[in-house]
Amino acid sequence: MVKKIWDMLGDIRISVVLLMAASATLFTGSIYAGRHFSLFRELNRLRIQDWLAVHMRSQPELVWWIPVLFVLMGALGLNTVICACHRVSRLIPQRSSLPRGKFFYLLTPSLIHFLFIVIMLGHLTTFTAARWQTIPLETGTMVAIEGKRAPLAVHAIQDLFFPKTSGLRNRISQTTVTLANADGNDIKLQYLQPVLIDGQFLFLDKIKKSKKVAMTDKHPSADKETCNKAHVYMEKKKTKQLLLIVSDPGLYIIISGLTLIMCLMTWYFIVQNMAYKDRKSCPLNKNAFSFSKG
Incomplete structure (x- = not known):
């Protein structure tokens, strides 16, 4: 039962639904923020929980979408973690049969997903702990x-x-x-x-x-x-x-996560481009993309 729930939460279809729901919520929120700019500008100098404690009681019809957005982003984060864990669990048994460089190359997208979650947690830290x-x-x-x-x-x-x-x-x-x-x-x-x-x-x-x-x-x-x-x-x-x-304690988490993502993506696309050129120059060699076991 637990495994079924775990697999369902990591389903790519859930990811699409959550992304569409988050996009719709953000679009709705942008309309509210545009019409009540002075109200939402207060978030630049207040922690989210302090701001919501005041306005959820006095103006719930204007700020309802912010808690909804947090719930959706939390669900999307959980979905991303489960999806990345599924992929890593399938890759780890192949580690001994793959060259070290290729294993890390295949692992890179999942690492980027984990770092994306770290950046989201950094933003959450900023919203809740900044002064x-x-x-x-x-x-x-x-x-x-x-x-x-x-x-x-x-x-x-x-x-x-x-x-x-x-x-x-x-x-x-x-x-x-x-x-x-x-x-x-x-x-x-x-x-x-x-x-x-x-x-x-x-x-x-x-x-x-x-x-x-x-x-x-x-x-x-x-x-x-x-x-x-x-x-x-x-x-x-x-x-x-x-x-x-x-x-802002969350700023250091965000910058560190973004820096690591940029490094990983740069390395990933450089290697991908090299592999593409190798396959193009040697069309008959299906194993042109390989790494030495260092």
């Missing part, structure tokens, strides 16, 4: 980072502007923030140039400039002719420089 911390920056203040004993001192915040001859004159082209650690060493941050400290990424962030807002002047001058001694003026809100601190 985000946003801190306002001002020159002369101290920045306390979670998990780091000594705070960082904000030494300077410098804005670099576009040249006066540029069409973007008077606009900021880059911002440099100089921090100092407990040893007095400077740490320079710029946009698109984050810094890694104690396993945490430090990014520069900024609150976008708001449009001019109409405000009422509560204290107009006495000589102004207004019916209620008040007039409307336009005020710009000042921008604030922020420090975004990201701790």
Whole structure:
């Protein structure tokens, strides 16, 4: 009974159904996300379980598809593992009769499937265990980072502007923030140039400039002719420089898995191309594709 269930879960037809269901769920979710962008943008700074705990109660009609997607992806991951295990279990008995290189070549697709599962687990780790911390920056203040004993001192915040001859004159082209650690060493941050400290990424962030807002002047001058001694003026809100601190344990799993997959796929297709050329040059030799037993 258990073997029947195991074989059924690893069936390729189940894979197709799960892929189609996941695709349909993602498409549906993209419509919800497009219409309620501000709601789903919160996921950029919140763990999935914290976000769902709030919105599954208040707005279940908008977020129902996310738990469904997690269930489908979990089922697809299980299906992939079972399918890969079936293939490996058929290959292992042939190990002694195959050259070592050919055995590894035949094993490579299954290894890639296992690494794909590792990458999925890395994404799950990011969704559930990552932390985000946003801190306002001002020159002369101290920045306390979670998990780091000594705070960082904000030494300077410098804005670099576009040249006066540029069409973007008077606009900021880059911002440099100089921090100092407990040893007095400077740490320079710029946009698109984050810094890694104690396993945490430090990014520069900024609150976008708001449009001019109409405000009422509560204290107009006495000589102004207004019916209620008040007039409307336009005020710009000042921008604030922020420090975004990201701790993402899943990132290392994802990068490691992708790197290994790229290496395996590169090796696999190089060998496949060599074997194809050998068969083409020796059409009568059916065993042209072979490896030496190293």
